[in-house]
Amino acid sequence: MLRLLVISVLWADSPDNVWPISDVVARFQTVAAWYAEASYGRLTLVPTVAPFVRATTTSANANADTLLHISSDLGGPLKASGFDTTKFDRIIYIVPRIASVGPKGFTFGSSMVLNCGGSDYVTFGAIHELGHSLGLAHAQSLRVGGRNGKVMTFPGLDITQLGGNVIGFRLDPADPTNAMSYAQVRAHFGAYDKSQLGWIAPAIVDGKDQTYELTPLARRGGALYGIKVPMKQFRATSNRVYWIELRDGFGFDGNLAPQNRGFIVSVANDFLCVPTCAIDAHPETQELGDSAFQAGDTFKDGTVRFDFVDATHIRVRLDPGASAPTSTPRP
Numbered sequence: 001m002l003r004l005l006v007i008s009v010l011w012a013d014s015p016d017n018v019w020p021i022s023d024v025v026a027r028f029q030t031v032a033a034w035y036a037e038a039s040y041g042r043l044t045l046v047p048t049v050a051p052f053v054r055a056t057t058t059s060a061n062a063n064a065d066t067l068l069h070i071s072s073d074l075g076g077p078l079k080a081s082g083f084d085t086t087k088f089d090r091i092i093y094i095v096p097r098i099a100s101v102g103p104k105g106f107t108f109g110s111s112m113v114l115n116c117g118g119s120d121y122v123t124f125g126a127i128h129e130l131g132h133s134l135g136l137a138h139a140q141s142l143r144v145g146g147r148n149g150k151v152m153t154f155p156g157l158d159i160t161q162l163g164g165n166v167i168g169f170r171l172d173p174a175d176p177t178n179a180m181s182y183a184q185v186r187a188h189f190g191a192y193d194k195s196q197l198g199w200i201a202p203a204i205v206d207g208k209d210q211t212y213e214l215t216p217l218a219r220r221g222g223a224l225y226g227i228k229v230p231m232k233q234f235r236a237t238s239n240r241v242y243w244i245e246l247r248d249g250f251g252f253d254g255n256l257a258p259q260n261r262g263f264i265v266s267v268a269n270d271f272l273c274v275p276t277c278a279i280d281a282h283p284e285t286q287e288l289g290d291s292a293f294q295a296g297d298t299f300k301d302g303t304v305r306f307d308f309v310d311a312t313h314i315r316v317r318l319d320p321g322a323s324a325p326t327s328t329p330r331p
């Protein structure tokens with residue numbers, strides 16, 4: 001159980017009731033429902049929504065430093081209204097937006113500030129910042145490799161960085177399938193993140209030809225949600241790791257765009273993807289709205305090959321084909 005205190009802050013000169021507290025209550029019911037679904041019931045978020053608390057700083061004087069020290073500014077008034085902040089695991093301060101502070105949300109330790117009070121961003125921002133407070137990093141995307149019909153060829157293990165003879169983009173942090181990106185999609189976290197949080201345990205590929213059945217990440221009670229493919233077993237010098245997950249339109253994943261539903265392949269510890277980047281399944285288009293692999297597609301890198309057999313099955317085996325065509329011989 002995670003006890004969360006949600007405090008709506010007024011600046012010294014703000015008008016009263018700049019947003020309805022009932023609206024904050026409703027938003028944090030959604031946030032708690034999101035965590036219950038995403039964690040398969042492993043994380044119970046219990047929000048306590050406080051009434052407005054007025055800071056001593058005026059809106060004109062409020063800056064990033066004010067937000068970092070908001071707890072000391074509000075200490076007196078909070079105590080006076082009967083809230084003991086030490087009784088909570090996490091605290092979120094929602095403030096009327098300070099335009100001079102760019103980020104709409106940030107996290108320091110167990111405290112978070114949402115610099116976007118009264119806006120729709122509050123719900124997404126709370127899910128995202130709580131993710132940081134649990135230890136998660138941003139979710140990035142990677143557009144690299146080529147596609148020929150239903151076959152995507154990704155750079156081989158001899159290619160370890162963007163630039164030089166690899167043309168591609170790391171989009172930072174823009175994964176439209178993960179609430180830990182800036183894409184502002186209220187979808188689930190990815191399989192790597194859920195594994196970090198102990199919510200799922202992946203199958204680990206050992207190089208044998210094997211077909212796996214995945215349960216979509218949003219559905220409770222699945223036998224397998226993620227496949228982890230450490231490439232070190234095939235080449236000792238490679239730190240590359242692939243993660244494979246399945247997404248559909250269930251629950252909060254109903255927020256996913258249609259072509260972001262399907263199999264998501266991510267890469268870790270390569271191409272500056274630390275911890276992970278979701279690989280764009282369609283590198284030939286300049287958008288991420290089609291980042292999922294569909295039944296009938298194949299992903300290969302010259303060492304391993306993933307065949308997406310049908311809506312839920314994936315065959316993983318060594319790729320007998322030639323190495324990826326993205327490397328150019330030196331003259």
Ligand SMILES: [Zn+2]
Binds near residue numbers: 128
């Ligand atoms: Zn963030």
